[in-house]
Amino acid sequence: MHIVADENIPLLDEFLGEFGRLTRLPGRLIDHTSIADADVLLVRSVTRVSAEMLAGTPVRFVGTCTIGTDHLDLAGLDAAGIEVASAPGCNARGVVEYVLSCLLTFAERSASRWQDRVVGIVGVGEVGSRLATVLQALGVKTLLCDPPRAERGEPGFADIEELIRHCDVISCHVPLTMDGPHQTRHLFDGSRLARLRPGTWLINSSRGPVVDNTALLDVLQRRSDLLVALDVWEHEPLVTPELAALCALATPHIAGYSLDGKLRGTAQIYQALCRFLDVPATMTLEQLAPRSGAGEWLVEPGTPEDWALTRALRLVYDVRDDDARLRAMLAAASSEQASREGFDRLRKDYPLRRECNLLRVITAASEPQVARRVLAAGFDSGGVE
Ligand SMILES: NC(=O)C1=CN([C@@H]2O[C@H](COP(=O)(O)OP(=O)(O)OC[C@H]3O[C@@H](n4cnc5c(N)ncnc54)[C@H](O)[C@@H]3O)[C@@H](O)[C@H]2O)C=CC1
């Protein structure tokens, strides 16, 4: 069997070596020619895959080690009889840690408490529901918007217009859809962006086109009260430098880039391939993934609870580092091509980042006297399950 795979998928040899020949390629270079004799194609989000691309090749299984599937022509692949698998929820924890780090940073910059803000979550699936759980555990008021779930009769959802009217923070966690009753392309268009409450914090770590980037640039040029964090960009890997300059936080599509999230993605696709081939899945993530080291707890007993929590969350993940790296890259890039390559390089060479069990951290921070021990345990067990 010949497997062609994106070179940025970790643990490929360990999980898939036994199946046959492995060819690794940069995701953006995978095309019809490079899969001419492949049986299996494994991608991440940067490779667009359609039935036309696979036509005339032996490929019968396409796996994406990502949550998002907007780079795959699902209907066309299904009609062509190609099996498709994705990795639901694989890096959802990492995205939640990203959003919390944005909230901490915005609170510091605006000298306000993020816990007092009403947080609107648009899209309440794997990521959005985890984010809601963590925020609610912290006593933060949330408003949830998910029309597809509301239409299925599930209670507790608000309309997007209600979020715009009532929320101080809006965080987007929807899939990118280009049409249909719940289209998310330009969900935040010029009209909705202009109507955000004064001082709103807007975070987009879903897909770039969910927020109309041209309209956002226009709004930010007129309104300095908004604090915006963009992890995803409408024309990735190209970032509009003027837009990045007006964003309070700008990062290169790394919200979910924990090692744990990437390893889970590979493991989920390995399991799906085993099901497709009707062979037992003998490898487990627990056998192959490195253990996470214990976090170092720097807060002394008696530290005020808020401060303890801030220190703990900063230890888990600090978005300011990723923001600084993207800005340095943009400042150094001498052309659009250099900027595109720089964006991809930041993602390929991403530093080691481990996930944590946030609910344990929150518990620890409310009891500083036992925090050191509990947080260390949180880091240890916050690995790959
Ligand atoms: N920046 C990053 O590194 C990452 C980005 N993502 C993106 O985040 C997206 C969401 O991830 P998950 O929560 O795991 O997906 P999910 O599929 O579990 O949940 C998405 C939710 O959005 C809802 N939804 C669909 N259309 C909507 C609309 N018009 N308005 C409000 N809600 C709507 C769905 O009903 C569903 O409950 C992914 O599709 C992916 O594009 C995911 C992981 C990492």
Ligand SMILES: O=C(O)C(=O)[C@H](O)COP(=O)(O)O
């Ligand atoms: O899982 C998703 O969906 C994501 O957005 C991934 O974090 C994107 O990672 P790459 O596939 O672009 O490496």
